[in-house]
Amino acid sequence: MTDRATTSKATTSTTIRMSNDFTQYVKILGRGKKGARSLTLEEAEHAMSLMLSGNVAPEQSGAFWMLIRIREETVEETVGFTKATRQYLLKKQPLGINIDLDWPAYAGKRNELPWFLLAALALANTGVNIVMHGHMFDGENRMYVEHAISKLGLVVCNSKGQLKHELETSHFAYMPLAEIDESLGAMMDLKYVLGLRSPVNTVVRMMNPFFANNSVHGVFHRGYDQLHLAACEQLGDASVLVFRGGNGEAEVNPERDVTLGKWQDGMATWSDWPKAEKEHKRLKDNLDLSRLTDHWRGDQLDQFGGQAVRQTVASVAGLLYGVSSHEECLVLADDIWARRDKGYFDSIL
Known part of the structure; x- marks a missing residue:
């Protein structure tokens, strides 16, 4: 032989x-x-x-x-x-910078824009270090946040060095799952062979790859918010917000009531927020990204997007600053939104 x-x-x-x-x-x-x-x-x-x-x-x-x-x-x-x-x-090389908020974004939006991206950028404008990560599936009728980020001129980070640079310069960075780890990306791509998503979708929302101080999880199916919070307790996580968001993303749908689950200070709490919009204001299937930039600049206020951003910022700010009252969270959100750099997109487009 x-x-x-x-x-x-x-x-x-x-x-x-x-x-x-x-x-x-x-x-x-x-x-x-x-x-x-x-x-x-x-x-x-x-x-x-x-x-x-x-x-x-x-x-x-x-x-x-x-x-x-x-x-x-x-x-x-x-x-x-x-x-x-x-x-x-x-076991991988540490990032070497403190992350305030881990923001998984894996679901994609079916007939609306990823307004949660504006919520994240508004928070980052105040100095909150945010890492967003996600994964795209080709051929699906969904708007993935990575697509929006690329089209809007934001950086899609392909290395930890690039990620660290973006955090140091703008406090916001996005990295695709496959760049975080090739094996995890391959697990997600089993969907192409199997035809179905797998529990890996839960893992990538839970993993907090850069060990941020806080994390926000958007889920789609009923009961998964309870599963996430119970898992956070056993994992000993410090600060996590979980809710059933728009299409499964961490975005408050203003046309529905939302129940926010929070694991913080070793205790689970639940709060119900009433829907902010009594009428349907969604511009269904209008996925023109100029709606995002126009709303950010204040040139054209989007009724659905405005409430989606406001309520999402409020929910996350409540986690970051230990506020539970819906009214107090909205006050925080309005202050954060008012302080945004309206020329932000002009400087990168």
Whole structure:
């Protein structure tokens, strides 16, 4: 046997052995109605660490995520996946700058603009260091925030050095998931093969990749706000805001009541905010990005977008500054919006 054949055989043997370490978790999940069970926290953590290490076959990870998706992930599984991901990311080179707010943006908007981007920029204008991260799926009828960021002349960061520079100069930076970590990006892209999103969408919202002091999670499905908050408690997170936002993004839909879940100071609290718009003001399917820039400059006030931005800024400001009253949060939001640099887009377009 040649040296090349021997090496190839050894590599194949190692891959099979590593894959077999993961097989146990697929078996646990897929033994049928009576035999299957959810993973313990420790099992979920180990399974995720194996996937992130690259020692799991694509067929295995696809089966694994889809089996969980059928019944939806548990709190323990979410905590395990997130712990493994954070430990994995902790081994990477640190960013070397303090982050005030982690803002995952993975859902995309179906028939409205990403008004939450203006909310983030308004907060950044006051000196709040914000890292936004997300992922785009080609061929979907959605407006992803990365598309808007690129078209508006903002920087899409491809390195930590670039991310740090943007934070130091404008206090806002966006980085695609695949640039944060290639393995996590590949997990998200399983959707192209499987046809469905997986629980990885929960993990990337929970992971807080640069270990910010605060985090805001937008969710879409009912009950996921409770799952996120319960997971935050077990993870020992310091300060997190969770709510069912517009199309699943962290954006308050002003045409609906919203329930805000907050985990802060070791305690979970819930508050209900009434809808700000009694009538439908959405300009459905008008995705002209000039609506964002015109509203920012004050040239053309957008009735739907204005309330979406105001309520979103208020919700996040309440988290950052420890304010719970809706009225007090709105006062904060109005002050933050009034202090924005109206010429911001002129300087970058």
